[in-house]
Amino acid sequence: MWFYPLAHSLVNSDYSSKDGAQSVKQIAARAKELGMPAVALTDHGSCGGLLQFKKACEKEGVKAILGCELYLAPELRTTRGKLADHTKTSYHITVLAKNDNGLRNIFKLCSIGWLEGYYYKPRVDMEVLRKHSDDLVVLSGCGSGRAAHMFSNDRDREAVEWLEECKDIWGEDFYIELQNHGLDWQKKQYDSLVIAAESLKIKTVVTQDSHYPLRKDAELHGYICKLNAGDLTFDSDHSWFKSEEEIMEMAFDAKWKQAVHNTLEVADKCTGEWNYGDTIWPEFKLEENETPDTKLKDDVMKGFSKLFGEGTKVHTDRIEYELGVIQKMGFSTYFLVVADFINWAKDNGIAVGPGRGCFLPGSLVKTKNNDLVAIEDIKINDHIISHDGTINKVTNTLEYDVSEDIIELEFDDGKIIKCTLDHEIHTTNRGWVKAIDLHEDDIVTEV
Secondary structure, eight states: OOOOOOOOOOBOOTTSTTTOOSOHHHHHHHHHHTTOSEEEEOOBTOOTTHHHHHHHHHHHTOEEEEEEEEEEOSSOTTOOSOOTTOSOSOEEEEEEESSHHHHHHHHHHHHHHHHHOOBSBOEEOHHHHHHTOTTEEEEOOSTTBHHHHHHHTTOHHHHHHHHHHHHHHHGGGEEEEEOOSSOTHHHHHHHHHHHHHHHHTOOEEEOOOBOBSSGGGHHHHHHHHHHHHSSOOOSSSOOBOOOHHHHHTTOSSTHHHHHHHHHHHHHHHOOOOOOTTSOOOOOOOOOTTOOHHHHHHHHHHHHHHHHHTTOOHHHHHHHHHHHHHHHHTTOHHHHHHHHHHHHHHHHTTOOOOOOOOOOOTTOEEEBTTSOEEEGGGOOTTOEEEOTTSOEEEOOOOOOOOOOSOEEEEEOTTSOEEEEETTOEEEETTTEEEEGGGOOTTOOEEEO
16 A cells, blocks of 8 residues: 655653653654654653653664644733633644754743743743744644634634744744544644645644554553543544554545655754753853852852861862862862852751762772672773663763771661761761761661
8 A cells, every 4th residue: 555754743752741651762663663764752841751752763763853742822821811712721832943952942942831831731922932933843733723723613814813923933944734633623624724824835744643652552541641631531542653654544635645745844854953962051150251160269268268267288288189179070060050059048048958978989889781890990981870770981080089087887787888987977866977976776867
């Protein structure tokens, strides 16, 4: 049977917590299985799955299209409650990143939705979409999109006006979505959207509102919707990750074919670029001619003088040494940022903990082969497993000269921990106690 190539550009994973029933790995694997050159991830109001999706696609050799299905407020994102001339408190609109800058704009839009526009859903509005419009490919939305919904309710003029506004913002990077999930009302939407597209000279693109891998998974998807969203139900069982052949079987007319072909055009516009391997620090406001290194040193010296006065050469040598370590590792900005929110917490009556310590010789680290290796034996280019289970490559090592006395603590289970004498340890019977002051009958809860 004849079919036409496509790349899905509207796909939801289980990061769409209320109605997603497929993992990002399943999506990437399914796209590879079907021979698709690219596939998008567009979870509802969330970018949480994009990094794992990107990695899964790289593993499968499929280009990742990074996006989000945003919620669009009827008017202003800050307006709460239903408006008299709108039956919905939010519509859907699909945004896809053309490159890394476009992805940053999607991140900004998602954050704005959660921080400024939340009303049942994290909503944006046309004002912020216009402000953060660069390097995006934008689709008009599924059956819950603004234009589709307006056409369904015989409000054609408003639908057309909104489509014109979108074309004004994104030009040839704006597409009208066409769908068919076997529902009667979708034919009316389809006809109206095609007529508007031809009149306004806007290209169309077929999207498959995919929420689960295979048709047989529809029942499981229904249970997930009930568990996560209570009264949420889907009107058909057509929301699986369809093949090209299955998509073409849903064609309303001959115009469907070109809209399917346009999915490849959309995919070509999106590079899948994401420089996610680099450490990106928050911007820290500095004075003119000031650097993170000089700012940190200035703050350290002020704090030291406040606590100890002038101190001795031993003190100043130690400060210079430790600042040199921080600067060599490129961590000055990190310390400034952490100090900033800790000082804010203290100024606002929020409790701040004692901080964290460093690994000492003899501390065991798990490598990617699940071997336990003493930290002093770890070398550059070794791969270790972090606390969250990810495998990280060691790019730098630094032996810290600890001149303080070290104490070994042995526990009932045979575990031995090395730490400095003044290391704070929490006990259930005496609260926080220095290591040197522990008793044999103390019960330790946190080291």
